[in-house]
Amino acid sequence: MQVSVETTSNIERRMTIGVPAQEIDQAVQKRLQETARTVRLNGFRPGKVPVSVVKRRFGDSIRQEVVGEVMRDSYIKALQEQDINPAGWPKFEPKVMEEGKDLEFIATFEVLPEIELGDLSAISIEKPVSEVTDKDIDTMIDNLRRQQATMKEVKRKCKNKDVVTIDFKGFIDGEAFEGGSAEGHRLTLGSGQMIPGFEKGIVGAKAGEEIEIEVTFPEDYHNEELAGKPAKFQITVHKVEEPQLPELDADFFQRFGIDAEDEAAFREEVKKNMERELKQAVSNKVKNDVIDGLLDVTELEVPAALVDQEIDRLRQDAAQRFGGQVDFQQLPKEIFEDQAKRRVKTGLLFQEVVKKNDLKADPAKVEEKIQEIASTYEQPEEVVAHFNNNPDQKSQIEAAVLEDAVVECVLAQAKVKEKKMKYEDAVKAGQPQR
Known part of the structure; x- marks a missing residue:
């Protein structure tokens, strides 16, 4: 041959x-x-x-x-x-x-590309610094109560956090526009579901009233034909409902899987959950900044075959979210291409950082992460045993720990700036990129 x-x-x-x-x-x-x-x-x-x-x-x-x-x-x-x-x-x-x-x-x-990592010291990372305050806990508990609220119809003027049932029709330059009308629409005032000014314009109205409000679509509105344009809405209020919040008792606590004797114990469990969420959000934000930085400082050509494989994985995941009612091959490849390229590039860059710095998954940190996951379950010892007795499951934890090691390695060389944030803003900043 x-x-x-x-x-x-x-x-x-x-x-x-x-x-x-x-x-x-x-x-x-x-x-x-x-x-x-x-x-x-x-x-x-x-x-x-x-x-x-x-x-x-x-x-x-x-x-x-x-x-x-x-x-x-x-x-x-x-x-x-x-x-x-x-x-x-x-x-x-x-x-x-x-x-x-x-x-x-x-x-x-x-073939896999030969990668020459760029200057890691040129990477800028913004690390959120935040804490869970008593006010944050109050807001969270209020949200939990509102999730379980029953509704009572009232005859007074509506206010924020009321639920109104409305018909509305929107006009731009005197002409009705597509997607600008609805009938029997239920809206929680103050939720930010509608464009700025819409919900505020309804506050103070009663059931049976017809009102007209003037608002302006945001400049970055998803529909470019409407972005930045002033509009008028004719609104009919049919019903005003006030949420009836449940009592903070053992029955309410159990609805969220928390076995607490009193409100103080419940607040402590809510705080622990919020702190876990905050820690994960900060980790996500920093990791996304590291990925962005590596992509910015490193020229990288990716094999189309790997991108195609990742696109298929993303299509299959999307099809599963439809409950298996959609054949993933019916989903257009193009809508997943950018995300797939980012994932492939990230994987290759992380592998290069691992190889160049001889990184390993620290067994102690693997055990720590398993314990952290197990602590969220009622019988943590069973969860620990599950990971330790299932090599495939444990390897996923090891991979996550190795990714954390890559992030720490880059952070040690990058420019890191801490930024104080409110809890809510820090959690939003850590939402995963798609």
């Missing part, structure tokens, strides 16, 4: 492989003989069909089948000989495949 490799780009290779005709002919002959023993043809007893007859009837298809297998096997053998690690399956292009001649074909494939 003759092999030559041409570098056509940083990540593409063009491998020309030659296989002696004798090797192909022997493989074809062997397959013809095997077929003769198993094929059934009219006029011949099973196993007694002459090879010449089989060759006449099936020779072309058998040869094509054998050549395909030889190309695959020869390609794999050539990769091993050349010590090449491909990033995906190749595209085969036969050049010579006539009977009696040496087989020659070209395999074009991608």
